[in-house]
Amino acid sequence: MKKKECIAMLLAGGQGSRLRLLTKNLAKPAVPFGGKYRIIDFSMSNCLNSGIDTVGVLTQYKPQVLNAYIGVGSAWDLQCYSKEGGVTILPPYVSEDGGEWYQGTADSVYQNLKFIEQYNPEYVLIISGDHVYKMDYSLMLQEHKENNADVTISVVEVAWEEASRFGIMNTDKNGFIEEFVEKPAQPKSNLASMGVYIFNWPILKKYLEKDAVDPESEHDFGKNVIPLMLREKLKLYAYAFQGYWRDVGTVESYWEASMDILDDYDFLNYFDDNWNIYSAPLMQPPHYIAPGVNIKRSLISDGCYVNGEIEHSILFPAVFVDKGSLIKDSIIMHGAQIGSGVKIEKAIIGENVVIGKNSVIGGDGITVIEDKQKLKENSQVGRLYRLKRVDKQAEGVSRYLAESP
Amino acid sequence: MKKKECIAMLLAGGQGSRLRLLTKNLAKPAVPFGGKYRIIDFSMSNCLNSGIDTVGVLTQYKPQVLNAYIGVGSAWDLQCYSKEGGVTILPPYVSEDGGEWYQGTADSVYQNLKFIEQYNPEYVLIISGDHVYKMDYSLMLQEHKENNADVTISVVEVAWEEASRFGIMNTDKNGFIEEFVEKPAQPKSNLASMGVYIFNWPILKKYLEKDAVDPESEHDFGKNVIPLMLREKLKLYAYAFQGYWRDVGTVESYWEASMDILDDYDFLNYFDDNWNIYSAPLMQPPHYIAPGVNIKRSLISDGCYVNGEIEHSILFPAVFVDKGSLIKDSIIMHGAQIGSGVKIEKAIIGENVVIGKNSVIGGDGITVIEDKQKLKENSQVGRLYRLKRVDKQAEGVSRYLAESP
Amino acid sequence: MRNVMGIIHHIKDEAAFREITKYRCVAAIPFGGKYRLVDFPLSNMTNAGISNIGIITSLKMRSLIDHLGTGKEWGLDRKRDGLFILPAASGGNEKNRRRLDLEDIYVNLDYLENSQQEYVLLTGSNIVCNLDLTKVLAFHRQKNADLTVVCSEDYQFLPQDVARGVYLQKEKEGRISAVSPGKPHKNSVISMDMYLLKRSFLLQLLEECASLAKWDFVGEVLPVKVKKIKMYGYVHQGYLGLVNSWQSLYKHQMELLNPEVWRELFWGKGLIHTKLKDGPPARYYETSEIKNVFATSGCLIEGNVKNSILFRKVKVGRGAVIHNSILLPKVEIGEDVVLDGVIIDKNVQIKKGMQLIGNNENPVIIEKNQEIGGGF
């Protein structure tokens, strides 16, 4: 194997339990996003765009969709058959004595130290497959080197009122981290960790081995490894990332991030051919927009047939929208069939959902309809209607709202 | 997924413990064979040559080398990214509650019933990655259909005196199996099972589910599932295979099969471009044969440098043989370096072994030298010399012989 | 259909496409928002299980080769058989106007000889349809034919394409009794330029052609042979576009705006495959007005688009009005531009305020890699 300067370990095992209906059959990084992507596309594309050609993807929860999606990695120029590295999927391993799940983020990397050792890199980049952001890791690596740091953690400014929901860094005037507090009640700073770390490889190895034998540890980078390093006075630098970053961890934040993308003129890079967000593309014909409809502020993917009004919404591929329907502030996943005269507002419609004509979907909150549900004609689903549970077809519908009204 | 007529499940988890030094770091199907192949190449190529385009490879013991070797399967036109199926590697799976090894051949297929269901095939071909043979499975499938059988088992005639080492089929005059005896002391027939089965898919499913809940079962096809089917009076047909077949299960049989291949003018198909034995090829320059040497009845792979005498031997790629050496009745694995004046007879020299000049290797039995061993100049290794264990370099050398003199 | 191989022949009448074929062969002409013409015959063949396909091309092969790669998108990246790029005889010289030039195949005789399949499907690259070829083979065998030609009973040529058609006299049982290139006659059906025959028969024909130096399969060979062999016509019932000129290229793309055609072609028997490209979903703005439009990924639309086809990464500025037009990849339309009846080739910028008006019979064609307006 060729020696590498920097390889990436991408944590993609997340269950995303707060995304509920969206992650029933797949891991959080595999959740579709932005009309044709999956969340993991952002981290994978960041790797390609930053010149990182070796990525270990640590999978765990419901990995099948993710495995099939990543495939041989060629969508991101990370061909697993390349001599240069490429992508390697690293599930928990079963040995003769059985196997068990990774115990935490740090444990998952610890279990794969041998994988990293093959490349004997100088630096290891740890990233997560759960976040929506565009980032050039090579700039972060450059600052890491310039500051002669042991570890560099990427941070982003969050609103002060939200700071207590994040891991917050308190830094000295040179940007070195003095303190790291998970979800502080009284935050001293608004610099939140993005879950993006660069470690000098010998340091990472040493501390993962230390952490592995600590019976008290939960084997988590944020909760255990970073605090230990701080206690032992290592040089931890905070790299200030400028740009959009979002942990898409709840249905609200998923919906909000989708709307953010919809409103950001060029987040998806219409103009820069050299910084694409890559995805494993589907073979779909162009979409068709019928006469006599209105489409405003929306993203429409290939294979759609649109004969209704679309306002401020995202249509994934192969969505069928029949005559006289109105879709507003919503996200319609792959293959959904929307009958005529349907009104959908502030909803997330799952893959291959069928909605009978003249139905009304949506209420005060965000309505989620699970994959493959079939709704009869004239169904009324949403916050107000949920509690009635009138018909059997409503099974699996907007369970999210029922649980947190 | 497209419906398939027949898909293959290839059992590749074998530990090959009787091959010992050859399987220390890899599963038996991954053991190199025949100068440029691994044992699994024969089954994989049989699939391609029989028109089977969907293969599940069940791995277990030390799968890393095998996984890397199979890669995306394109060496056998079984691209895992193809929509048609291709190769899928199926290791034991770790769920939230942990995971454990497959309990037997039948259990490994049972654990992957969902994989088979995706394709909803009419027939399932079960084969093993441990055998050296060339076979057109489509001819067997044709007989299976013509005989309207529930199960067809491929059998080969073995020498009567060896029959008690195999699973022996006793058939009626139409070829239907009346009795199956594992290693009979008094064999009634010399038709041995090759471990190649075709099942009607609904029957396979039913009996695997039955077998799975049987607490007495070892979950093995030969020991449990087939006998159960016979007891329940299913139609089991014996397909008589004509041709070379060998289970390479011991060092002796490995060596003998290698010599058989060496003596068989066309087993490796020099003449038929339409029945290749495919392997994942290496990038190696042609080999070079120096002046003043003798090469007789031997297979020489790419990348070798040959400046010694080679008689009735197989050289894997990138073997270096220095001046005045003699190699006879031996198998030299990838990258071995043989110094000048070395004599090797009836030996298996592991990958990247270095043998110092004027050494003498070989004795009465078969001498095996483990991968990566370095032997000093003038080493003498072999049956006669083994017991002395004179120098530290001999660590790992011919342990096989020491154990069974 | 493992026992059928395909050969896509090289269409020589490039002049009929004007500037469109200046940098590309006919097979590589962009069509329908994200396809190239070759995708249709290629997908029809691979969907039927044909896995050995040779494509004859000229020196203008670069975009075709870029498009096809190793044939991965069509499942043709394989060790056995797969996709073969075959050079035309004498470089696919445009002056040689043979309709189906057997010499192009003859110079690649070793490819044909080394193939293992029993049958050959010879087809043009300019046939837009979604067809189940397994039925053609079944028909061919059932009729015990020497040669089967796929034909259409109701296809209407544009006036300028009439002379480019090949007209067949079809008898009751489907037997073809006459082949007339260029001259329609009463009750004639139209050849779709897809011919199925045994490979051994094609090899024999090639040897005859070589000895006579007559190479035009449709113009010279078939009109004579038809009397001596069992030639049958298999009738294709569905949508058909024979793209023979820039006018029919325009017309048949505009027909995709009929949802029936869109559905039959792209959601029909088999999927039409094409080279996969990256790009975000199309983005429509507050100011956009869209009616009857076929568009694809990477488009950014702020203006008014009607009865038009937009390829990848087309940008339409605010206030622009695009009617009855076809915009190829990376076309940028400035603010307040007015277009009607225009085909704009790749990578053209139309600057603010420009107006280009053609019509349905004679669309304006704008050659690729240009800036129009603005600077001067």
Place this chain on the structure above:
Amino acid sequence: MRNVMGIIHHIKDEAAFREITKYRCVAAIPFGGKYRLVDFPLSNMTNAGISNIGIITSLKMRSLIDHLGTGKEWGLDRKRDGLFILPAASGGNEKNRRRLDLEDIYVNLDYLENSQQEYVLLTGSNIVCNLDLTKVLAFHRQKNADLTVVCSEDYQFLPQDVARGVYLQKEKEGRISAVSPGKPHKNSVISMDMYLLKRSFLLQLLEECASLAKWDFVGEVLPVKVKKIKMYGYVHQGYLGLVNSWQSLYKHQMELLNPEVWRELFWGKGLIHTKLKDGPPARYYETSEIKNVFATSGCLIEGNVKNSILFRKVKVGRGAVIHNSILLPKVEIGEDVVLDGVIIDKNVQIKKGMQLIGNNENPVIIEKNQEIGGGF
């Protein structure tokens, strides 16, 4: 070297290779048992990290395209950059004997313009060596050169190739003061036909060439430009084969039989990649006698072979005596055949008892796909 792109130009002097180039361009000439000439420049580039490479080719492209595929074996099957097949201007017409034809690049100007790299390495396809190109770039930067040419101080042309050489006057610091195509002079060093320059500089040169209609980089442009620009020569110290004719094609392959050359070329700085093919290991029989031979997979040898190179799947019958010969893939030598000083192209059968004798200066060349002897 991510900031360097490569262009492999098309060698036009195909006549110098006689029958060898009847069906293939120079880049696709088989060499050294399993390679084609293009493998050497291509591998040198990819080993140095160059990942955007254009190869100019003529109509005889089929074997080249088959060989290269999407460039997977060289790690060039990628979304960004990768391998591009570029057609030569006017079909790579043989009559046009420009040594390095900038017009071929000019007709592919959009490729050059759309590339992102700062530098371009222009190289021929007939240069057999194993060279670390990162050192050439470091040298170029250190000298702050406008143009760096890789050169050899001790390469000896065969007499018939002397006129095909390009001779450089190199000053002490490596500065090149004169470029003389075809005419060696005292103390001149030899251009290896590898030129490194900024992409912007090449674009500027191309515009100048277009305005003057002078297209021969080596014959017309450099001899003049050398006075005005900072041109430096980087000296390659290792093995070199400039394959300019069938005689040097023979000579340089025979040199591979020197184990020093074999080791330097194939086990040196970087691995020479080529298309991977299936085939069993070479099989030597009881009756074989082998001395000083370079052979590869699929060979079956029963006869006597000395000082020769055997490509894939060569069969040598019992009693045959092969000396000083090069046998290309799938050549079958019958029993008791005698060959000395012969190059046999692909897929030829030499029947029992035939004798073919050439010599080291003038080997016999046997064209591909033939049967020699036997039947008549």
